[in-house]
Amino acid sequence: MVSFRENLKKSLDASLKNRDEIATSTLRLILAAVKDHDIQFRTKKKGEYISDQEILTILQNMVKQRKESVSIYSKAGRQDLKKREEKEIEIINSFLPTQIKSNDLEKIIEETIKELDCQSLKDLGKVISNLKEKYPGQMDMREVADLAKKKLK
Secondary structure, three states: OOOHHHHHHHHHHHHHHOOOHHHHHHHHHHHHHHHHHHHHHHHOOOOOOOOHHHHHHHHHHHHHHHHHHHHHHHHHOOHHHHHHHHHHHHHHHOOOOOOOOHHHHHHHHHHHHHHOOOOOHHHHHHHHHHHHHHOOOOOOHHHHHHHHHHHOO
């Protein structure tokens, strides 16, 4: 199985060959963030490299940051910058697993709450950690937390 890290490097090579400026800069940013986390990981003497799961988290955070930027650029009337951010989101999303849609998400949360026999908001952490493990990178955890809170009242 090809790791995220190898996949990112191959994609960078391809974008360089195709002279795709936005893809190249986005992939370089991703790889720099991964390398930075690797260094922090080594400094804490936890190992050599971060896991693919942690790379997924980095990618999800990068998408969130860009979505915020898109909103800001829209309000400021900067269509050029907005389009670039949207293209970056598209590139980053191409490395993420398919996201689970809201209506399916509700069903999964309900099933998990029943499965784990959760009764109150005290069990929220249990639900979230279980879903993170079962569906790595496929859910927006903020949305999961909001939906789970409503179900666990």
